[in-house]
Amino acid sequence: MARLRIDQVSKQFGATWAVREVSLDIADGEFMVLLGPSGCGKSTLLRLIAGLDDPTSGRILLGDTDITDQAPQRRDLAMVFQSYALYPHLTVAKNIGFPLRARRTPRAQIAERVSAVAATLGLAELLGRKPAALSGGQRQRVALARAMVRDPGAFLMDEPLSNLDAKLRSATRAELISLHRGLGATFLYVTHDQVEAMTMADRIALLNDGRLEQLGTPTELYDRPRSTFVAGFLGAPPMNLFPAVVTRREDRLYLVADGIDAELAITAADFGDDIDVVAGIRPEQLRPDPADPTVRGRVTMVENLGSEELIHFSTGAHTLCARAPRPAGVRAEESIGLRVDPAHLHLFHPESGLRLTWQEPQRDSVAA
Ligand SMILES: Nc1ncnc2c1ncn2[C@@H]1O[C@H](COP(=O)(O)OP(=O)(O)OP(=O)(O)O)[C@@H](O)[C@H]1O
Ligand SMILES: [Mg+2]
Structure with missing residues (x-):
């Protein structure tokens, strides 16, 4: 097992920069998730680490070894792809044992390792079958087993659960989490599924257009997004983001926008008047409070999620969303009053989209 370091790695394809100066230091035994929208460079970064592509610049280190120029098969890494590429003419047992045969074990x-890994992944009964006689989920587990049969320095996984249905996906996710605990291995795991990222990761590296947008624990990214991009990417439904003004009244600061007048939990002696910001409020932080509202609007639609409701409402210029336990007791066309705890108001710069950090001057940004 080993620490994996990516140092200022970039990759250019023609005019496209797929990865731009990304640095990551993944600790021995850490479960790091690479998250981001389609085309942001996740697979490219993984392929660079695996050695399937060469970086345009930068270095990759596994443990103390610089592997940037090492042939892929010499790198002590196991990779699981989205499409699991099993050998169709080989049995499950032969597929799983393949990396060991290639190393002349x-x-x-080999037989001992294969049966141990197959038992862990619930494949013991299937060892004699060919891939064509397996379900999608079983094939996916064979691909995982093939990666696990060795004891690699690190596992690289590119959306390994994407072909599974919802139920199997959540079961396999749980299996992977316990696998990681059991092996204590270093994982770099690509997904664009934020539930996978939030539940599996020790830390998340969120990529945006080839750049590392934020690096931190799931809680840090969710609670203190570094930018409107992160704020809007994590959370379902995502954070409400809307233009607003920070206004001073006497020595207190208020967030003011159409239908909104909320005191902020900051006192900034050197803060100017009427500063334009982008404000952010998570839907679950908007609580119906008809008696003492700071946010007022008109309900446009109520969505029933079973245990909760999504209340879509208009404040005039903006449409916001609140998430509340069901029944929230409001209907379309009604007026609604809500409250948000000042600690849950996020402020971002209107042009750069970056979090305004004077909010919490005592805590340093977790951004990379
Ligand atoms: N071999 C290639 N030649 C040219 N451009 C490429 C190549 N591979 C990737 N790209 C481009 O690099 C960018 C990043 O692609 P990449 O496959 O890494 O994205 P991704 O984050 O894995 O997306 P997805 O979530 O859709 O899998 C994209 O703009 C893509 O079109
Ligand atoms: Mg990809």
Whole structure:
């Protein structure tokens, strides 16, 4: 097992910069998730680490070894792809044992490893079958087993659950989490599924257009997004983001926008008047409070999610969303009053989209 370091790695394809100066230091035994929208460079970065593509610049280190120029098969890494590429003419047992045969491991040792890994992943009954006779989920697990049969320095996984249905996906996700705990191995795991990222990651590296947008624990990214991009990417439904003004009244500061007048939990002696910001409020932080509202609007639609409701409402210029336990007791066309705890108001710069950090001067940004 080993620490994996990516140092200022970039990759250019023609005129496209798929990865731009990304640095990551993944600790021995860490579960790091690479998250981001389609085309942001996740697979490219993984392929660079695996050695399937060469970086345009930058270095990759596994443990203390610089592997940037090492042939892929010499890198002590196991990779699981989205499309699991099993050998169709080989049995499950032969597929799983393949990496060991390629390394000329003694036959008895291969058999022992294969049956141990197959037992862990619930494949013991299927060892004699060919891939064509397996379900999608079973094939996916065979691909995982093939990666696990060795004891690699690190696992690289590119959306390994994307072909599974919802139920199997959540079961396999749980299996992977316990696998990681059991092996104590270093994982770099690509997904664009934020539920996978939030539940599996020790830390998330969120990529945006080839750049590292924010690096931190799931909680840090969710609670203190570094930018409107992160704020809008994590959370379902995502954070409400809307233009607003920070206004001073006497020595207190208020967030003011159409239908909104909320005191902020900051006192800034050197803060100017009437500063334009982009304000952010998570839907679950908007609580119906008819008696003492700071946010007022008209309900446009109520969505029933079973245990909760999504209340869409208009404040005039903007449409916001609140998430509340069901029944929230409001209907379309009604007026609604809500409250938000000042600690849950996020402020961003209107042009750069970056979090305004004078909010919490005592805590340093977790951004990379
Ligand atoms: N071999 C290639 N030649 C040219 N451009 C490429 C190549 N591979 C990737 N790209 C481009 O690099 C960018 C990043 O692609 P990449 O496959 O890494 O994205 P991704 O984050 O994995 O997306 P997805 O979530 O859709 O899998 C995209 O703009 C893509 O079109
Ligand atoms: Mg990809």
